[in-house]
Amino acid sequence: MVVTTATRTPAKTRAPAGRVHSRRQRRIAWAFIAPFFVLFLAFTIAPIAYSAYLSLFTEKSSGLGFGGIKKTFVGAENYLRAFRDPVFFSGFGNVAVYCLIYIPVMIILALVIALLLDSAAARAKSVLRVVYYMPTIVPGLIAAIIWTYLYTPGVSPVVDLFEMTGSTWNMGGQLAALFSLSNITIWLHTGYNVILFYAALQAVPREVLEAATVDGAGAIRTAFAIKARMISGAVGLAVLFTVVGAMQLFAEPLLLQGKATAINSTWTPNMFIYQAAFEKHDFGYAAATALIFASLIGLLSWAVTKIGNKAQA
Numbered sequence: 062m063v064v065t066t067a068t069r070t071p072a073k074t075r076a077p078a079g080r081v082h083s084r085r086q087r088r089i090a091w092a093f094i095a096p097f098f099v100l101f102l103a104f105t106i107a108p109i110a111y112s113a114y115l116s117l118f119t120e121k122s123s124g125l126g127f128g129g130i131k132k133t134f135v136g137a138e139n140y141l142r143a144f145r146d147p148v149f150f151s152g153f154g155n156v157a158v159y160c161l162i163y164i165p166v167m168i169i170l171a172l173v174i175a176l177l178l179d180s181a182a183a184r185a186k187s188v189l190r191v192v193y194y195m196p197t198i199v200p201g202l203i204a205a206i207i208w209t210y211l212y213t214p215g216v217s218p219v220v221d222l223f224e225m226t227g228s229t230w231n232m233g234g235q236l237a238a239l240f241s242l243s244n245i246t247i248w249l250h251t252g253y254n255v256i257l258f259y260a261a262l263q264a265v266p267r268e269v270l271e272a273a274t275v276d277g278a279g280a281i282r283t284a285f286a287i288k289a290r291m292i293s294g295a296v297g298l299a300v301l302f303t304v305v306g307a308m309q310l311f312a313e314p315l316l317l318q319g320k321a322t323a324i325n326s327t328w329t330p331n332m333f334i335y336q337a338a339f340e341k342h343d344f345g346y347a348a349a350t351a352l353i354f355a356s357l358i359g360l361l362s363w364a365v366t367k368i369g370n371k372a373q374a
Contacts, residue, residue: 109352109355112348112351112352113348113352115344115345115348116139116140116345116346116348116349116352117134117135117136117137117139117345118132118133118134118135118345119132119133119135119138119139119343119345119346120132120133120342120343120344120345121133135345139345139346139348139349139350140349140353142346142349143346143349143350143353144353148327148333149327149330149333149350151327152327152328152329152330152332152333153330153357155239155328155329156307156308156310156329156330158239159239159242159243159307159310160304160307160308162239162240162243163242163243163246163247163303163307164300164303164304164307166243166247167246167247167250167251167254167303168254168296168299168300168303170247170251171251171252171254171255171257171258171299172254172258172289172296174193174251174255175254175255175258175259175262176258176262176284176285176288176289178190178255178259179259179262179263179284179288180280180284190255190256190259193251193252193255193256194252194253194255194256195252196248196249196250196251196252197249197250197252197253199249201249201312201313202312202316204245204248204249204313205245205312205313205315205316205317206316208241208244208245208248208317209316209317209319209320212232212241212317212320213320232317232320232321232322232323234323235323237321237323238314238317238321238323238324241317241321242310242313242314242317245313246307246310246313250303250306254299254303257295257298257299258292258295258296258299260295261292261294261295262288262292264292265287265288265291265292269287269291270283270287270288273287297365297366297369297370298369300365300369301362301365301366301369304361304362304365305358305361305362308330308354308357308358308361309331309358310329310331311329311331311332311335314328314329314332315332326340330350330354331354333350334347334350334351334354337350
């Protein structure tokens with residue numbers, strides 16, 4: 062008697078349904094995230110890499126100017142030249158003074174307006190939010206043109222009002238130029254921070270405010286001792302964005318240059334880089350100064366974030 066055994070083919074093991082679902086979710090997530098990374102690489106990483114490449118070269122003419130222009134590798138020479146250039150770093154001093162005037166005034170003004178809008182006595186809150194936000198939608202270039210008109214004697218009602226009161230508005234001095242620029246940017250950006258602070262105030266627990274009222278805290282004390290402290294995260298975020306934006310000051314001083322004699326073509330780092338690249342056509346030096354400038358902005362942003370986190374803690 063012969064006994065035969067049938068060989069059975071093992072069935073294919075299937076992946077668990079949960080693992081298949083997880084893989085599908087990852088693929089969908091990558092499909093949504095991929096466009097961001099593509100644009101980030103194309104418009105952020107690639108320009109930085111190209112700037113780093115340009116900064117290692119300079120263009121020199123040969124044959125007494127008749128032999129054409131040749132790109133010459135100079136290594137770190139453009140960076141060393143930038144660190145030795147007092148004109149480049151003088152722009153940082155101008156921007157630092159501008160920030161000391163502009164940032165505290167704008168942040169405090171936006172916080173006070175947001176607290177007033179959040180108060181129980183405020184009326185027509187929706188209309189006021191739109192009114193305060195309207196200057197923000199005006200491009201910085203257009204805002205600078207508007208205020209250049211308002212600073213022009215003979216055509217400006219503001220200057221005429223100053224003259225009627227016996228005072229004058231002279232933009233020839235350095236301090237007057239700084240106040241003029243600060244006025245433009247405060248008008249332009251306060252509304253954005255008002256909306257940011259007002260939105261943060263809506264998340265403040267109402268039971269905390271009711272407890273403060275029961276304990277005898279008045280409206281002003283509640284606003285500044287409780288509400289303002291509870292939205293310190295939003296205030297820190299606004300300060301960070303404002304510092305980064307203020308460091309990139311360009312359009313406003315460029316347009317006010319004709320009215321304010323204290324503002325020259327290298328008054329800010331961005332104006333210096335623009336002149337080096339598009340007026341002097343020294344693209345290697347412009348790329349080196351741009352990378353130094355970007356590194357300093359990144360370092361300053363890190364410092365502001367650390368200080369804000371420590372203060373919040």
